Amino acid sequence: ATPTAVVASVGNAARRGGVIKGGVTLEGAGKVTAVCLDKTGTVTEGNIKVVEVVSFSSLTKEDILQKAAVGEKFSQHPIGRAIREYAMASGLTDIPDAEDFRMLYGRGVQATYQDSLIEVSNSKALEHQKKQSDPAIHTFIKDQEQKGRTALLVIVNQEIVGGISVADTIRQDAKVMVAQLGQIGIKKIFLLTGDNEETARTIAGEAGITHFRANLLPEDKLHVIQELQAQGEVVAMVGDGVNDAPALMLSDVGIAMGVIGTDVAIEASDIALLSENLLMVPEILSLSRRTLRLIK
Ligand code: ADP
Numbered sequence: 001a002t003p004t005a006v007v008a009s010v011g012n013a014a015r016r017g018g019v020i021k022g023g024v025t026l027e028g029a030g031k032v033t034a035v036c037l038d039k040t041g042t043v044t045e046g047n048i049k050v051v052e053v054v055s056f057s058s059l060t061k062e063d064i065l066q067k068a069a070v071g072e073k074f075s076q077h078p079i080g081r082a083i084r085e086y087a088m089a090s091g092l093t094d095i096p097d098a099e100d101f102r103m104l105y106g107r108g109v110q111a112t113y114q115d116s117l118i119e120v121s122n123s124k125a126l127e128h129q130k131k132q133s134d135p136a137i138h139t140f141i142k143d144q145e146q147k148g149r150t151a152l153l154v155i156v157n158q159e160i161v162g163g164i165s166v167a168d169t170i171r172q173d174a175k176v177m178v179a180q181l182g183q184i185g186i187k188k189i190f191l192l193t194g195d196n197e198e199t200a201r202t203i204a205g206e207a208g209i210t211h212f213r214a215n216l217l218p219e220d221k222l223h224v225i226q227e228l229q230a231q232g233e234v235v236a237m238v239g240d241g242v243n244d245a246p247a248l249m250l251s252d253v254g255i256a257m258g259v260i261g262t263d264v265a266i267e268a269s270d271i272a273l274l275s276e277n278l279l280m281v282p283e284i285l286s287l288s289r290r291t292l293r294l295i296k
């Protein structure tokens with residue numbers, strides 16, 4: 001190996017906001033055949049906002065929003081933050097503390113307040129509903145998901161009282177990144193998300209990504225990577241680091257985005273992008289390919 005080639009490439013990448021850890025990594029990066037992209041915070045900005053609030057009951061939209069904000073009071077998820085912010089901006093002055101807050105894995109949250117059990121959950125909640133639900137609920141979910149939004153149901157004492165949809169914006173450079181990956185010969189690009197099928201399809205479509213896997217729990221993201229590796233692919237995983245640390249670690253090349261301040265991400269990844277510039281991904285991969293050719 002010519003150390004000069006490695007050092008020069010690392011130097012270049014570093015100047016442009018990417019930190020590559022070690023020459024082995026660079027070699028691995030030059031052999032990548034498949035790229036997995038996490039949806040929230042990677043392909044999208046991760047800046048989730050509430051778009052619509054609807055009532056399926058006698059409660060007003062304000063009531064629905066207030067219930068949801070209480071249910072999400074202690075949530076760390078960007079969806080929880082978005083609902084609380086929107087509720088405050090809509091005039092709710094104080095969000096009372098809920099009790100017995102818990103997260104529903106891959107679905108949402110649950111908490112109790114003044115003897116009612118409040119749940120804010122995605123459409124998976126319908127699977128747990130005993131009663132036949134209002135067709136308006138299904139229409140709301142379908143309609144929002146087709147628009148690439150995430151539909152959430154506000155459930156009080158097992159009754160679906162309203163719906164809230166949230167949306168994230170796709171990163172401006174996502175489409176160009178996908179096109180550039182194609183140009184360097186990487187055509188197997190996967191969008192991975194815990195979000196629903198329809199939203200995943202819409203976001204993938206907007207970014208020009210042909211493959212997607214939805215409804216994934218964090219461990220399922222690992223399984224997708226393992227599956228690809230078993231098929232002989234050399235897999236790069238691009239994620240925001242916090243939720244994706246295991247997937248970043250298992251992939252052949254883990255690329256963490258916008259990692260300033262998150263040690264976990266830097267620790268778990270092989271390449272840490274200090275900027276939020278997605279185009280660094282094809283740039284580093286193509287740089288590594290060229291460097292590999294120089295070394296050989
Ligand atoms: P991802 O970050 O890939 O969307 P998560 O596991 O964080 O995956 O969440 C999966 C899905 O669960 C979300 O898309 C959303 O539908 C639902 N969800 C997660 N947390 C919340 C929350 N606090 N409130 C409502 N829904 C949530």
Ligand code: MG
Pocket residue numbers: 040194243
């Ligand atoms: Mg997540």
